[in-house]
Amino acid sequence: MRHAPAFPTDSLMTHATPAGLPFLGFGLGLRPPHYHAILDTRPAVDWFEILSENYLVPGGKPLHFLDRIRADYPMAMHGVSLSIGSTDDLDFDYLRDLKALAERVEPAWISDHLCWTGVHGGNTHDLLPLPYTEETARHVAARVSVVQEFLGRRILLENVSSYASYADSSLSEWEFITLVSELADCLLLLDVNNIYVSAFNHGFDARAFIDGVPAHRVQQIHLAGHHNHGDYIIDTHDAPIIDPVWELYDYALARLGPVSSMIERDDHIPELAELVDELAIARRLAAPYLAQERAA
Amino acid sequence: MTASRLRGVQESLHTYLLGEGDASAVRDAIVDDARVGAERRLKIYHDAYRLRLIEALSKAYPNLFRLLGDALFERMARSYIAAHPSGYRNLRWYGGELAEHLAAALPQHPIAGELARFEWTLALAFDSTDAPVLGGADLAAVPPEDWGRLRFALHPSARVLDMKLNTVAVWKALDEDRAPPPIEETASAWLIWRKELNPHYRSLDPGERASLTLIANGACFAEVCEALNGDEAESDAAARAAGFLAAWLGDGLLSRL
Numbered sequence: 001m002r003h004a005p006a007f008p009t010d011s012l013m014t015h016a017t018p019a020g021l022p023f024l025g026f027g028l029g030l031r032p033p034h035y036h037a038i039l040d041t042r043p044a045v046d047w048f049e050i051l052s053e054n055y056l057v058p059g060g061k062p063l064h065f066l067d068r069i070r071a072d073y074p075m076a077m078h079g080v081s082l083s084i085g086s087t088d089d090l091d092f093d094y095l096r097d098l099k100a101l102a103e104r105v106e107p108a109w110i111s112d113h114l115c116w117t118g119v120h121g122g123n124t125h126d127l128l129p130l131p132y133t134e135e136t137a138r139h140v141a142a143r144v145s146v147v148q149e150f151l152g153r154r155i156l157l158e159n160v161s162s163y164a165s166y167a168d169s170s171l172s173e174w175e176f177i178t179l180v181s182e183l184a185d186c187l188l189l190l191d192v193n194n195i196y197v198s199a200f201n202h203g204f205d206a207r208a209f210i211d212g213v214p215a216h217r218v219q220q221i222h223l224a225g226h227h228n229h230g231d232y233i234i235d236t237h238d239a240p241i242i243d244p245v246w247e248l249y250d251y252a253l254a255r256l257g258p259v260s261s262m263i264e265r266d267d268h269i270p271e272l273a274e275l276v277d278e279l280a281i282a283r284r285l286a287a288p289y290l291a292q293e294r295a296a
Numbered sequence: 297m298t299a300s301r302l303r304g305v306q307e308s309l310h311t312y313l314l315g316e317g318d319a320s321a322v323r324d325a326i327v328d329d330a331r332v333g334a335e336r337r338l339k340i341y342h343d344a345y346r347l348r349l350i351e352a353l354s355k356a357y358p359n360l361f362r363l364l365g366d367a368l369f370e371r372m373a374r375s376y377i378a379a380h381p382s383g384y385r386n387l388r389w390y391g392g393e394l395a396e397h398l399a400a401a402l403p404q405h406p407i408a409g410e411l412a413r414f415e416w417t418l419a420l421a422f423d424s425t426d427a428p429v430l431g432g433a434d435l436a437a438v439p440p441e442d443w444g445r446l447r448f449a450l451h452p453s454a455r456v457l458d459m460k461l462n463t464v465a466v467w468k469a470l471d472e473d474r475a476p477p478p479i480e481e482t483a484s485a486w487l488i489w490r491k492e493l494n495p496h497y498r499s500l501d502p503g504e505r506a507s508l509t510l511i512a513n514g515a516c517f518a519e520v521c522e523a524l525n526g527d528e529a530e531s532d533a534a535a536r537a538a539g540f541l542a543a544w545l546g547d548g549l550l551s552r553l
């Protein structure tokens with residue numbers, strides 16, 4: 001069931017809460033095959049990002065392990081079905097469930113994607129790109145403000161990987177992201193792999209993207225592997241992060257300073273220890289920027 | 297770009313993704329290029345939509361996948377996807393009508409629908425609502441002469457399934473990576489529930505099936521004994537009912553007095 005917003009959305013455009021969000025360090029996506037290894041070995045992972053939808057279930061194992069792991073690790077909540085860019089009404093049933101989960105998890109923050117997933121109540125279960133125009137940015141920002149008001153906190157929006165772009169687009173993706181985040185006063189989750197993938201697919205400069213986003217709004221970074229088909233790249237999260245993406249991560253940190261970072265692996269999930277090792281690369285790359293910040 | 301234009305672009309792209317691949321209504325909205333081209337770019341999304349849902353179904357139905365094999369499973373999944381666009385926020389719930397779809401799509405293989413129903417019910421038990429579980433001590437606190445008045449609530453994960461075939465034996469063989477037995481017609485009732493975080497199942501004889509149904513409908517223990525009485529002598533019925541009760545407590549099947 002869908003509901004129209006219960007209050008006018010235009011007065012919320014200036015809604016703001018102080019960021020005041022912590023630096024969590026270096027994390028991993030929480031995935032069911034790792035539940036036991038996490039509890040048995042207490043790996044050197046600073047925090048976990050959960051896929052919110054995986055825990056929007058009535059009970060049983062998912063929530064049991066969520067609570068036990070949460071007792072030992074900070075968490076952030078990451079959603080895939082907010083569909084913030086859709087022209088459907090916002091789904092307040094979903095938002096209520098999300099808010100209830102946030103009360104249980106007490107996450108450091110809540111994120112979703114700058115995309116849309118369907119219309120007419122349907123869900124393609126894909127993160128579809130938006131046309132990058134001022135009007136679209138205003139449409140999205142008004143909805144972000146409603147969501148932030150409802151959840152009582154600022155949310156992070158993530159840039160998606162895309163394989164197609166719209167003839168209507170008049171802004172670059174980073175101009176669009178900047179506009180949305182400033183209109184809605186929201187935070188950003190920069191997926192460095194997605195920047196690499198989209199830059200390759202659309203032929204733009206990945207570094208110009210990183211240079212173009214508002215640095216003070218970037219609260220988190222995603223890292224992941226992908227699959228290169230030769231003339232395009234598909235974002236698969238099924239492989240280790242490639243060197244050019246690590247180089248782009250280093251470039252991002254040089255501009256942004258240390259940002260809470262995590263690795264997403266959703267397919268061909270290896271042993272936990274392998275991902276902990278991969279996370280050490282992020283730690284090593286971030287070390288000089290952390291040292292600089294401490295010195296300053 | 298007006299709001300109605302954004303709506304129109306989203307509607308035509310979504311319609312294209314659900315459809316059979318005719319991109320004519322949406323192609324002009326997508327930037328064309330020499331390297332990949334608008335049609336192939338759209339096709340990446342069109343293919344990904346189906347592959348994602350096929351994968352979700354194969355994860356929800358691992359032993360149905362083994363039963364049907366790659367090719368038939370994929371054919372069934374594709375026809376299901378064409379008939380059932382997802383409206384779920386969570387892919388977890390996609391696939392709940394697959395048993396009915398298979399019964400209609402594969403009438404010559406009724407095992408497929410029954411096995412799907414069994415597998416889906418196990419998944420429902422896996423993450424259904426949590427509830428307290430009654431133990432022997434809870435019952436010991438009640439004097440035996442008061443048992444007749446007791447009403448129990450079943451654990452929310454508990455479901456009863458009636459099967460026409462030896463579906464559970466087939467499912468078990470597939471689950472253990474063994475060759476399944478020949479399919480036979482044999483009526484049986486099965487209890488599926490969650491115990492200590494994991495789905496469990498066991499068969500029910502007609503008396504226990506009827507007793508559980510009474511309990512689920514709010515009958516008190518005396519009514520359960522009375523119903524069993526129809527089949528056998530009164531003292532035998534009381535002993536059988538007490539035996540069921542002990543088994544239910546051992547199974548963690550009762551959540552409330």
Ligand SMILES: [Fe+2]
Nearest residue numbers: 158191222264
């Ligand atoms: Fe990401």
